[in-house]
Amino acid sequence: MTDTTGSRLLLNRRTMIGAAAALVGAPAILRAQQLFAGYPFRLGIAAGDPAADGFVIWTRLAPDPLAEHGGMPMQPVEVEWQVATDPRFVTLVAGGKALARPELAHSVHVEVEGLLPDRPYWYRFSVGSERSTVGCARTLPLAGASLDRLRFAVAGCQNYEDGLYTAYRHLAADDPAFVFHYGDYIYESRSAPMPVGYDGKPRRFVREHVGQKLFDLADYRRRYAQYKTDPDLQAAHAAAAWFVTFDDHEVENNWVGEIDQENDPPEVFALRRAAAFQAYYEHMPLRRSAFPGPAGMQIYRRATIGNLLDLHLLDTRQFRTNQPCDDGFKTRCKGWADPAAQVMGRAQEAWLATALKQKKCHWNALAQQVMMMPLDRRTGDEPAPIRNMDSWGGYDAPRERVLKMVEGLGNVVVLTGDEHQNYAGVLRTEGGQGDAVAVEFVGTSITSGGDGADRRVGEERIRARNPFLAWTNDRRGYLLCDVTADQWKTEFRTVDTVTRPDAPVKTAGTAIVEHGNATVTMS
Ligand SMILES: [Fe+2]
Secondary structure, three states: OOHHHHHHHHOOHHHHHHHHHHHHOOOOOEOOOOOOOOOOOOOOEEEEEEEOOEEEEEEEOOOOOOOHHHHOOOOOEEEEEEEEOOOOOOOEEEEEEEEEEHHHOOEEEEEEOOOOOOOEEEEEEEEOOEEOOOEEEEOOOOOOOOOOEEEEEEEOOOOHHHOOOHHHHHHHHOOOOEEEEOOOOOOOOOOOOOOEOOOOOEOOOOOOOOOOOOOOHHHHHHHHHHHHOOHHHHHHHHHOEEEEOOOOOOOOOOOEOOEOOOOOOHHHHHHHHHHHHHHHHHHOOOOHHHOOEOOEOOOOEEEEEOOOEEEEEOOOOOOOOOOHHHOOEEEOOHHHHOOOOOOOOHHHHHHHHHHHHHOOOOEEEEEOOOOOOOOOOOOOOOOOOEEEOOOHHHOHHHHHHHHHHHOOOOOEEEEEOOOOOEEEEEEEHHHHOOOEEEEEEEOOOOOOOOOOEOOOOOHHHHHHHOOOEEEEEEOEEEEEEEEEOOEEEEEEEEEOOOOOOOOOEEEEEEEEEEOOOOOOEEO
């Protein structure tokens, strides 16, 4: 056997197909038949950004998710997609072909149009003889159409190392119309060798990040691939369309604008942020309008759901000015009250103000990332108030401007994440001392922070010092919002453990807001 023959024998099937295509001058697009070393839909499927006439459907081909390029040949691959009115695909209503490009990690984003409002559809992908699992997504009711009731979920903060995604399996079973994801879909850190809980004690270690801290595109892609192999996360995506937004950990802890927490040169951090944004787009069911470019990503957007809910999805990271007082949990410094500070930036703030004035729906939800209530974080005998500089609590002027916008509406609910703890409370003007103008529900985390407890250490002091709080809870889970014209109900759905499998779900608290009244009643 000659050397030449020997090296030919080492060629795998994938290489041979590529070589054969090159030899005969075949089109660069591979119409794959048994092209892959493994099942190509191992990252699941997803739908997003539902509208009255359709939604985005997403997948990414990755037969070997953690390998270089997900185990894909670096060529475009044609993927077929189908949408039907039934889960068995008897009645097809839309279908076509999309190109999974190597430039976009072989992800596919199809904006399905021409569907009917306010009903479920089922979708799937295929490539060659391989077929994806089936996902379900509801179209929204027509904007302005009379809608009696809407039920949707709110989730985020899903550190893979901190626990199992049991809560996502329960979320899927709750069958929400859609999911709002407030960010921290991935965490950028390397594996934590000694995980410690909020109580300072060592925490049970559940599973490990592959790879080091994330910096380049391949790093971020592999982290998404690892997270997306989780079956419970895949089930939650398959159950409903998601409105996704990012917070900090999709890029780096507490970044804002072009500033990272290490104060690296902004032009250097901008490269990392661009890689993170590209990977985020590649792995999320986002519309083309969110396609990342030199200016960043357009993530703030709006969904008008019948005559019931205007869902204002905000971006509190890209246009924010630097955290005051050097970030962290701090006592008052001058920067708290800086009138030039921005959380949303001028353009987004004006966009929100204009929509709120139009009063299109019974309710307005500000679906966003970091806590708006100016929480005093003291748990001991510290002499002066302490706030989280990375939340709206570090930005008095922007927070008061938003509260002025919503004053008098009596129909505004703020939906938030980031805290890894459940909170229900009232938003008052004047740093929490003035008039009640809106209600805020802070969702806990899917896993971040580990098992938690029914009450966190120091909770009594937090409650005593922040009378605008109605309720707190430190378990993992998600929110289930059930909205009618007269009443907004939020159920805090929780699991008692994320470090052991199969925890049942329960409703740890139920909050009621009556329309026209910015107060919250707990039961
Ligand atoms: Fe988080």
